[in-house]
Amino acid sequence: GDSVTQTEGPVTVSESESLIINCTYSATSIAYPNLFWYVRYPGEGLQLLLKVITAGQKGSSRGFEATYNKETTSFHLQKASVQESDSAVYYCALVNYNQGKLIFGQGTKLSIKP
Amino acid sequence: EAAVTQSPRNKVAVTGGKVTLSCNQTNNHNNMYWYRQDTGHGLRLIHYSYGAGSTEKGDIPDGYKASRPSQENFSLILELATPSQTSVYFCASGDRGFEQYFGPGTRLTVL
Numbered sequence: 001g002d003s004v005t006q007t008e009g010p011v012t013v014s015e016s017e018s019l020i021i022n023c024t025y026s027a028t029s030i031a032y033p034n035l036f037w038y039v040r041y042p043g044e045g046l047q048l049l050l051k052v053i054t055a056g057q058k059g060s061s062r063g064f065e066a067t068y069n070k071e072t073t074s075f076h077l078q079k080a081s082v083q084e085s086d087s088a089v090y091y092c093a094l095v096n097y098n099q100g101k102l103i104f105g106q107g108t109k110l111s112i113k114p
Numbered sequence: 115e116a117a118v119t120q121s122p123r124n125k126v127a128v129t130g131g132k133v134t135l136s137c138n139q140t141n142n143h144n145n146m147y148w149y150r151q152d153t154g155h156g157l158r159l160i161h162y163s164y165g166a167g168s169t170e171k172g173d174i175p176d177g178y179k180a181s182r183p184s185q186e187n188f189s190l191i192l193e194l195a196t197p198s199q200t201s202v203y204f205c206a207s208g209d210r211g212f213e214q215y216f217g218p219g220t221r222l223t224v225l
Contacts, residue, residue, distance in 0.1 A: 034212075036213060043218075044218060045118070045204060045216040045217050045218040046157075047216065048213045048215075095212075099162075099170075100145055100162075100164070101147065101159055101172070102157075104156040104157040104158075105156055106156040107151075107156045107157075
C-alpha cells in the first residue's frame with residue numbers, strides 16, 4: 001500500500017541555520033500522486049504548508065521549499081534560515097486516489113533554539 | 115472564521131463510558147475525515163465520509179463508529195471507551211484528490 005516515511009524527530013536547529021526534513025514515499029494507487037507538507041503549530045490543528053501536484057515541480061511557502069522528485073520518490077522540506085516561530089510538527093503526505101484519503105508520515109517535531 | 119470546528123476541545127472519560135466527538139465544517143466539502151494522532155504514528159484514519167448519510171471505515175476503525183447526518187456535521191462515537199483510545203483526534207474536510215482542512219483537535223483522555 002501507499003506509505004510515507006520522514007525524518008525521525010525530534011529535530012533541534014539553531015535560529016538562522018538551515019533545515020532539511022526528509023520525506024520519501026511509496027505510492028501504489030497512482031504513479032505520480034499529489035504531495036503535501038502540513039504543519040501543526042502548538043495548540044492548533046494541521047494546516048497546509050505547501051503542495052505540489054506535478055512531478056519535477058517545486059512548491060514554496062513561508063520560506064519553505066520542497067521539490068517533487070519522481071526518480072528518488074522524495075519530497076524533502078527545506079528552509080535556508082529558520083526562525084523561532086517555525087517550531088512545530090511537520091507532516092509529509094500523499095493522496096490515495098482510490099479512496100480519496102491522505103496518507104501521512106509520522107511527523108517530525110522541530111524545535112528552534114534562539 | 116474557522117471553517118472546521120470540533121467539540122469538545124478536551125474530554126476526560128471513564129473506561130466503558132460512551133464518548134461522542136463532534137465536527138462541523140462550513141467549507142461545503144463532500145468529504146469529511148476523522149483521524150487520531152499518537153506520538154510516533156503520525157495521523158491515522160479512523161472513519162471518513164463522502165457525503166451526508168455515508169460513512170466508510172478507515173485504517174483503524176475498531177472501537178469507533180461514525181455518523182454523518184448532514185453535509186456540515188460528522189461525529190465520531192466511542193460506544194465503550196478504553197484507555198487505549200486516549201489520543202488527540204482531528205476532524206478534516208476536503209474534496210477527493212485535494213488538500214484537507216483540519217479542525218483544532220480534541221484531546222481525549224480515558225481513565
